Amino acid sequence: MNTLVTGRRLARELGEWRSGAPAYKALAERIRVLLMDGRLSSGARLPAERELSQALDLSRTTVAAAYSKLREDGFLASVRGSGSTLQLPGRERGEHALHPGLALDFTKATAPAYPGIQAAYAAALEELPANLVHDGFDLVGLPDLREAIAQSYRDRGLPTSAEQIMVTIGAQHALNLVTRSLYSPGERILVEQPTYPHALDTFAQAGARVLAFPVRQDGGWDLSEALLQIRRAAPSMAFLMPDFHNPTGMSMSVHEREYLAAAAAREGTVLVVDETTAFLDIDRGPMPPMASFSASILTLGSLGKIAWGGLRVGWIRGSREILAQLLRNRPAVDLGTPLMEQLVATKLINDMPSMVASRSLDLRRGRDTAVRLMREHLPQWQVKVPDGGLSLWINTETVSSSALALAARAEGLGLVPGPRFGVDGAFERYLRLPFCYTDGQLHDGIEILGRIAAHVGSDPLRMPLQAVI
Ligand SMILES: Cc1ncc(COP(=O)(O)O)c(C=O)c1O
Structure with missing residues (x-):
């Protein structure tokens, strides 16, 4: 079953699509841009012409002409009875997948x-035989790795025990697991604007209603807007990147950390703090981890940016109760983190400085x-x-x-x-x-x-x- 893009959603995604060119061309072109950069996926069903013409306050003839143009250029396939489906024509399909x-x-x-990664793999290989006696399905993480990760938080001034850590297959997997476990359909999720695109993808797939508050290069995190949204919409989750935020590279001040942690704790919104980028310091210096300000914060970490994306090792730091809930949900998502990569990660984390x-x-x-x-x-x-x-x-x-x-x-x-x-x-x-x-x-x-x-x-x-x- 192909996903249906509603007229309202398409109108939102189109943003400022009008220009000096004829409206049907401008509309077709913008839909093509959305398809090319992944905001609309290949296989998605476009709304019926009448629905889109209402959502955009346009004549139906204009929408029909735009769809026709997309069809002519190979971006839209129409099958009688099942509407118009977006598609990438041959050459662009190849380009899109692998560039x-x-x-x-x-x-x-x-x-x-990281240049030391080859040596870490070689050292880990030496330790592999001792680990082959287990069945290899590891849903929480190797004890040594969990301890090394806990130590890395203690080194940053945040008391943490190995029981508060679950090792995952990268931070993206961690976010999926957390969203699946904490979020119920119909609830709202608050994000920073701008934010990390694949977090938006995860929330969209979960069917979430996403709200956003601004992060500005000249003013930082808009605390009053965040508070307003938290109070008014009572989101069940908020997703934040306090350290070297992707894409702006900005970091929250201590005051911003404290304020947002307190507001979320007071109103019952779970803060999911993504620290995938937290180790990418050029000339900022240390800051207290966001979880220092509230015990209910869930922190996601990863070696993807600091060591290597191909390693696929990340983790979740949270209370024992939340980790127990995540553990119950995990087998529906995957059956554990690969052992060899965990051995490599243990070597690397001990080499963090x-x-x-x-x-x-x-x-x-x-x-x-x-x-x-x-x-x-x-x-x-x-x-x-x-x-x-x-x-x-x-x-x-x-x-x-x-x-x-x-x-x-x-x-x-x-x-x-x-x-x-x-x-x-x-x-x-x-x-x-x-x-x-x-x-x-x-x-x-x-x-x-x-x-x-x-x-x-x-x-x-x-x-x-x-x-x-
Ligand atoms: C903010 C943020 N979170 C998560 C990820 C994904 O991390 P991983 O490779 O550990 O799944 C990225 C990678 O681009 C990221 O920038």
């Missing part, structure tokens, strides 16, 4: 493997190079310099980042447009630029960006159709 046509893929903010120092050096180089190149090639864009994280979050003021991403793709450069990080099509004028690449890659990528930005206006329709391919 083989992209010489430079800046769609992911993820750093290369070296990993943090090595990552910091490389991120500093990438950040400084990216900022310098941005000032050289795109001096008209204001670039805020983050003190950690993996990316610049750039307000272009005038340029449509959806159009920019399409134009960049035609030049072999993959970019994620701003609205992937927002709820309801927000951030069309923003761009996330990861700086976790070599100086040469940053040079080539930003040079392309500078060149195409001059030709891409605020109107996605100025992008010629063939430019995508």
Whole structure:
């Protein structure tokens, strides 16, 4: 059964879609952009023409012409009796899956493997035989690894025992497990705006009603808006990234941590704090973990950014009661974290200070190079310099980042447009630029960006159709 996109949802996702071009073309083009960057999925069923024309306050003829254009270009398949289904035509399907046509893929903010990882695998292999006597299904994590993770919290000033840790297959898996266990259909989830796209995907799949409050580069976390939302809508869960927030790279002040932890605890909203990016410090210095301010906070962690994404080891820190609930739910999701990777993770966590120092050096180089190149090639864009994280979050003021991403793709450069990080099509004028690449890659990528930005206006329709391919 293909998911049906309702007229209201499509209207929200479309955001500011109108332009100087004929309305049917503008509409078709924007739907195509949403499909290309993953905000609408291939196989999704579009609303009936009448429904969309009502949601957009447009004539039905215009919507019909837009659908026809999409059909003609191969983006829509219509089957009698089952409506119009989005699809990626052959070439773009291949490109979408693996980006083989992209010489430079800046769609992911993820750093290369920590150089010590090979040695950690070799040392772990030595320990494998002793672990082969167990059945290997491990739903909570190896005792040594849980203890090493607990120690890493104690090192940050937060008393933690191994029983408060569950090892997972990365933070994304942890978030799925937590959402499945704590969230019931019909409840609301509060997120930061902007936020991490795959968290939004997880909440959308759970059928959640997502509310957002702003995180601003010039004012930080909007505490009064967060409080208002928590009081008014009583969300069951709030998802936050207090340290080197993805995509802005910002961190909450101590006051912001304290305030949000207290507000959520008072109103019964469970805070799910994602610390996947927490170790990516360039020149900020230590901050107290958010969980220092409330015992009911659930913290997600991962070695994905600090060590290597391919390791797939993360964890959840929470109360014993919550972990017991997660454990009951876990077999429906998976049957445990791989043992070899846990042995490697144990070695790496015990090597945390070296990993943090090595990552910091490389991120500093990438950040400084990216900022310098941005000032050289795109001096008209204001670039805020983050003190950690993996990316610049750039307000272009005038340029449509959806159009920019399409134009960049035609030049072999993959970019994620701003609205992937927002709820309801927000951030069309923003761009996330990861700086976790070599100086040469940053040079080539930003040079392309500078060149195409001059030709891409605020109107996605100025992008010629063939430019995508
Ligand atoms: C904020 C955030 N959470 C979770 C993840 C996914 O982490 P993992 O690779 O451990 O599943 C990422 C990776 O991009 C991230 O940026």
